[in-house]
Amino acid sequence: MAPLVSIITVNFRHAEVTFDLLRSIAKLSYPSLETIVVDNGALEDCTAKFKVQLGGVQVIVSEANLGFAGGNNLGIQQAKGDFVFLVNNDTVISDGLIEALVARCQQPGVGAASPKIKYFDTPGVIQYAGFTPVNPLTGRNQVIGQGEVDRGQHDQPRQVPYAHGAAMMLRREVIERVGLMPAHFFLYYEELDWCEQIRRAGFEIWYEPSAFILHKESISTGKASPLKTKYLTRNRILFMRRNFSGLKSGAFLLFFCTVSFPVNSIRLLLQGNTKNLRALASGTWSGLFLA
Numbered sequence: 001m002a003p004l005v006s007i008i009t010v011n012f013r014h015a016e017v018t019f020d021l022l023r024s025i026a027k028l029s030y031p032s033l034e035t036i037v038v039d040n041g042a043l044e045d046c047t048a049k050f051k052v053q054l055g056g057v058q059v060i061v062s063e064a065n066l067g068f069a070g071g072n073n074l075g076i077q078q079a080k081g082d083f084v085f086l087v088n089n090d091t092v093i094s095d096g097l098i099e100a101l102v103a104r105c106q107q108p109g110v111g112a113a114s115p116k117i118k119y120f121d122t123p124g125v126i127q128y129a130g131f132t133p134v135n136p137l138t139g140r141n142q143v144i145g146q147g148e149v150d151r152g153q154h155d156q157p158r159q160v161p162y163a164h165g166a167a168m169m170l171r172r173e174v175i176e177r178v179g180l181m182p183a184h185f186f187l188y189y190e191e192l193d194w195c196e197q198i199r200r201a202g203f204e205i206w207y208e209p210s211a212f213i214l215h216k217e218s219i220s221t222g223k224a225s226p227l228k229t230k231y232l233t234r235n236r237i238l239f240m241r242r243n244f245s246g247l248k249s250g251a252f253l254l255f256f257c258t259v260s261f262p263v264n265s266i267r268l269l270l271q272g273n274t275k276n277l278r279a280l281a282s283g284t285w286s287g288l289f290l291a
Contacts, residue, residue: 006081111203237287
């Protein structure tokens with residue numbers, strides 16, 4: 001008997017986008033699924049509309065905006081699956097993806113896995129084929145394969161330091177061991193921090209390319225919005241403070257304050273982008289002193 005998989009997605013005032021995801025889930029052949037939509041920061045109850053797209057969908061309505069992590073955690077707490085698949089609402093799932101991720105996560109020692117992610121508008125182009133480790137000096141890492149035309153060059157499964165928050169499957173045992181996604185990040189870096197905890201608990205994280213998902217990317221926050229700038233900045237600092245210590249932490253803070261922040265401030269100033277400049281300053285202050 002196929003293990004139960006709980007698909008959890010967070011909708012933030014983009015019901016039409018979530019409809020597309022639910023319609024793709026309705027076409028999946030995997031025999032044992034439950035689907036949970038967390039309607040985050042809801043202005044109205046869209047439960048009936050979601051059920052039109054997928055009859056058995058469970059909808060959790062939260063009038064408060066709990067952020068990406070908080071919304072997913074709300075779904076996880078209700079999920080009954082042996083495996084939990086967290087997926088962005090701005091994605092379309094391909095058939096066979098659930099089977100591939102379950103098979104990978106059933107391997108000894110594996111706690112979480114992400115599929116190959118490709119861009120919805122250009123499905124021949126890769127967005128994610130794994131991550132490199134976070135650089136302890138810059139606090140940044142690279143997305144493997146991003147922007148490359150998919151010619152099969154990233155078709156080998158491999159162990160990676162981080163799963164991708166847009167599409168990641170976890171064994172129930174992992175969540176019971178390490179706890180829920182760290183909600184204080186609110187938006188961005190939360191899955192990286194979670195993956196650090198998962199690996200410290202002794203589990204492996206894998207990239208599984210035998211199935212893929214299409215991602216529309218940054219619909220909720222905008223591709224270069226002040227909100228995105230603020231939380232990427234704040235949470236980059238917070239992530240480094242939580243996961244590096246001693247000389248590594250000190251080196252990062254020195255680099256950020258003397259190189260990263262000045263360079264990005266000058267760039268935004270020259271662009272006349274005052275909104276993102278203020279967001280950069282706000283995120284920096286919060287990351288250093290308030291978070």
